Amino acid sequence: MPTDHKFNELSSGHGFLESPRYHDGRLYLSDFFNTRVIVMDPKDGSWEKIADVPTSPSGLGFLADGSMLIVSQHDHKLLRRAADGTTTVHADLAAFCGGDANDMRVVDGHAYIGNFGFDLAGGAEPRPTNLIHVTPDGEVSTAPGDVLFPNGAELHPDGKTFLLSETFAHKISAYDRQPDGTLINYRTWAELPETHSPDGMTVDSDGGVWYGNALTEGPESGFYRVEEGGKITDQILVPDGWAVAATFGGPDNDVLYLITNATTLPDFAEGKSAGYVRTASVGRRGAN
Template identity: 40%
Template sequence: MEYRLETLSDDFVFLEGPRWHDGQLWLSDQWGHAVHALAESGERTKVADFPQRPSGISVLPDGTVVVVSMADRRLLSVTADGVVAEYADLSETVPHDLNDTVADRAGNIYVGTVGYDIVNGADFKPAELFLVRPGGRFEVVADGLEFPNGAVITPDGGTLIVAETFGNRLTAFTRAADGTLSGRRVWAALGERTPDGICLDASGAVWVSSFMTDEFVRVGEGGEVLDVIPVPGRRAVACALGGADGRTFFGLTYAGAHEDIVSGRKLARVEVCRVAVRAGGSP
């Protein structure tokens, strides 16, 4: 099926972490240093400022929204009226930025790390995936990942799938009842595609934002390409399914280079289309 995106909202710096929650799309303007909520109509509300660069957003079973604060390596809860509080502090254990997240039905949060000083051009190093338990205790549940990024959990709770951006693959783990991981395996090899943010649909397929190839790609387990939405000249950064019936696809794109991100130029936008298969419940 051919899908065509239309702009819903623009004038952002660099967007990440889209989550459909409570009738709105919550998203982080990472280099605009704020979290926003966006209605399906495009009406936009700034929820709160996040001076240390917000990234992944998780919604806990009780409705609490938890946002990654990248540079100071903390998780911060935020209410709809903008009250921010510390949820977990990983700064003494994690030397570089935190990244994207996903939460399970028990309130456990998986959060990836960058692994090296990417902002200042350090050499690449593999990174770790942390499990942050309710109350803020945390532990490493996977390591040696090539830039862990977006993640989803299957509806039965039995599998975690994480994007390894610089590994050009989606990697799956079997989840135990306590949230720990085992059985690491390649869920989909993506060739030249570089997966950033991802989301799951009700058929079990994963929508992948391929940053370096300027496209959103829907893939099945094993790597079969089911749909492609090209965004030529714009980086595909992250995606989510939502809307009243779960069939609105939200694609976050960026029309600039790395130096434009840190300059604060507003080159990011949210684009939308309607898709055939609704959201699968994660993230």
């Protein structure tokens, strides 16, 4: 049986939170329904708005110069917010998106961006799409493989294996990341139970993936740790909403920040959600 862990509440009163990123001692998050990016004190949960994104922010990431990349969902743009708050369009993703642009992982200036592939809120049938790759210069292409709702992503601590949640395929996939940032050798890394729809993910220093089991409101709603091959070793059950995303942070990189949203698919379609930030100590450290 997986090891059970408990959580503590850090912050509430948000809309639909996504894409937590711990950076320079602070926690950054997107709030879909309040159309803003916020930054939070990871100790007491106090927060402030740092950017308005009228067409809904999603994935976040940082470049070496300190600027932030922000996925703008509905208009399929990748924005670049400079340290002084000036925001420009870093890349236009429209030609490569099926449905809304979504979560993102930035590695050495390269952005890897998922997209819904279909109209989730409108109840359309899921269909395959592609993971989008944006170079540091803003050039856009797609990675190989027809993927089903590419979502959270992370670089494995081996520095070469790029991991991807496929929400509606119920699996974690993998690529080999090349020195120029391109991805090759698409494959399955871990098959998950049919009742698990992996959303945002983070990786610990032992190579385990912690993922949120999204779109689930029942007894399996929660966060899970899976190893290559599909063995689930740990769980953090959440009784009051979707488990959406997680990231490690804190001075020793050993606090797991958990993003949950109390919503349903009908409520999500209407922009209704109550977002929470929670924390857990799971006896491991983050890899990145």
